[in-house]
Amino acid sequence: MRKIVLWLMVLGVLLPTSCGRDKTRLRKTLARFETVQVIVPEDMLMIQEGKQRPYQLPDSIPILVMYVSPEECSGCRINHIMDNEDLYRWGEESGQFKLMIVISPRPEMMERTQEELTKSKFSIPVYLDVYSEFHDRNDIPADTRVHCFLLDGNRYPIFVGNPSASEQLNGLFKKVLDLMD
Secondary structure, eight states: OOHHHHHHHHHHTTTTTHHHHHHHHHHHHHHTTOOOOOOOTTTTTEEEEEEEEOOOOOSSEEEEEEEEESOOOOOOOHHTTOOOHHHHHHHHHOOOOOEEEEEEOOOGGGGHHHHHHHHTSSSSSSOOOOOOOHHHOOOOOOOOOOOOOOOOTTSEEEEEEOTTSSSHHHHHHHHOOOOOO
């Protein structure tokens, strides 16, 4: 099953790309990323509906991570969090996965990012990587196409790509979830 899922992972990210060299580089990145267990720190700050809330992720449920690295514009990504509302609802209602939006802002942007998330009062929980633990402890590729990924119950990536980005990616994502049942 792991090989099938890896192939779907490669297809998921490569579908929107076209350059041969880029595909080769991305295949290598994905092959390496597939072997990395992602650590989800328990001391991130979860902000939902403008409030800081404690959280606990079930051990066995897959997690769809949408990661915003320190190199990305946190404010820009915050403006588009609600674009993921359908994905969040799907995960909550089906119980097949949890959506986890992780923002790892640069240290000088931490306070401002926290204020923006608190003011926004999103119904979708957002996890703020306050101590840069998610960023520092995980070897997430710099390529932003790899910043949305599904982790299995053991926290290994089994699908890369944003299911909301296209019907093709959504279909592949559904296939991966079905394989996990």
